[in-house]
Amino acid sequence: MPEKSEILIVSSDGALGASLAEAVKRETDIALAIHSGGIEAAVDATALSRASVLVAEIDATRRDHLLALQSLVARGAGRPIVVLVDACTDAVQRWFFQIGVRDLLRRPAAGADILAACRRLLAGRLDPPSDYAEVTSFLPAAGGVGNTTLAIEAAMQILGAHPDTNSVALVDLDLHSDACADFLDLEPRLDFAEIGDSGERLDPQLLEAMTTRHASGLALVAAPSVAGQLRELQGAAVLRLLDVVAAAFQHVVIDLPRMWHPWTDGILVGSDRTFIVTDMTVPGLRFARRIADQVNGRLTLKAPASVIVNRFERRFFPGAGLRRGDVAQALDGVLAGEIANNYQLVREAIDQGVPLQYVKPGNNISMGMKRILFARQQEERRAS
Numbered sequence: 001m002p003e004k005s006e007i008l009i010v011s012s013d014g015a016l017g018a019s020l021a022e023a024v025k026r027e028t029d030i031a032l033a034i035h036s037g038g039i040e041a042a043v044d045a046t047a048l049s050r051a052s053v054l055v056a057e058i059d060a061t062r063r064d065h066l067l068a069l070q071s072l073v074a075r076g077a078g079r080p081i082v083v084l085v086d087a088c089t090d091a092v093q094r095w096f097f098q099i100g101v102r103d104l105l106r107r108p109a110a111g112a113d114i115l116a117a118c119r120r121l122l123a124g125r126l127d128p129p130s131d132y133a134e135v136t137s138f139l140p141a142a143g144g145v146g147n148t149t150l151a152i153e154a155a156m157q158i159l160g161a162h163p164d165t166n167s168v169a170l171v172d173l174d175l176h177s178d179a180c181a182d183f184l185d186l187e188p189r190l191d192f193a194e195i196g197d198s199g200e201r202l203d204p205q206l207l208e209a210m211t212t213r214h215a216s217g218l219a220l221v222a223a224p225s226v227a228g229q230l231r232e233l234q235g236a237a238v239l240r241l242l243d244v245v246a247a248a249f250q251h252v253v254i255d256l257p258r259m260w261h262p263w264t265d266g267i268l269v270g271s272d273r274t275f276i277v278t279d280m281t282v283p284g285l286r287f288a289r290r291i292a293d294q295v296n297g298r299l300t301l302k303a304p305a306s307v308i309v310n311r312f313e314r315r316f317f318p319g320a321g322l323r324r325g326d327v328a329q330a331l332d333g334v335l336a337g338e339i340a341n342n343y344q345l346v347r348e349a350i351d352q353g354v355p356l357q358y359v360k361p362g363n364n365i366s367m368g369m370k371r372i373l374f375a376r377q378q379e380e381r382r383a384s
Contacts, residue, residue: 185353199240
């Protein structure tokens, strides 16, 4: 008989525990454990080790509750956690996702709703891919720096190195434009209204229906924009989307918007690599440096965010504009590399709706992105 998955609820509210127990009692594959001391009392290590998913009820206005939650997440060693909370600020919500909370439910929450949230997390936990996706995010330092072009090029380079089915997904989260779809001449099919406010209706089958496939094999996950309409999404819906995408693909490339959203921090924290894209101008270098310093100082990333200087032009003579030494000095310690300026190639590729390699194989933009993406592997090969 298969072992039951155990939900551990951390709450001093007896009525909440009873409600969840009532919902669970008919389930043959779920067990329930209750830590009645609440978030203030340390959870027993043995009970924590048995749990498959955690549910914690907290007061988001109390600093001791927030610190206790952070400790619980750390001790949970990657176990998915659902937080039950009253209305909280965007800043607190961002912090929840930053520390690793996987779902938020507003109090009072019915036992059936809590159980459904736990089942969604368990579905992802119990049926993961052999290797969870490597996530690479591209964040523009300013508008018009070529972030989408480089995100697409990165996805194509990764696809070239890993040409398997469901190898690479490109996720366009710049919700006020569907540039990725336009650049690749594809139809954006993602419908956030269909997947639900918290992404609760999204599963692998629905994701497949909302994914557009390029002839190269690249999968595009993008929503159509509506002129003159601003769209703001719940952080839970965006992070749920990325969870499902990351479970279905080996590599995920994310095109982020310039505007910071409540869910941006959570995406950066969950990314394996973060590239800040800028251009070869003094303001552009300053913007990128500032963003890199703030992101690296404020968030605990898997790897420090670094900067890609797009439209780089090599200049040898003083007085002819910025030179490579100026770029290296301005971005000392955070420079990932440069991408050559090749406006004509980019414009032709966009007009044709094809990747850069289709217009000119081995072009300088593609080679520059390849060097940046695979620099670590190249260094390891040389060292061995």
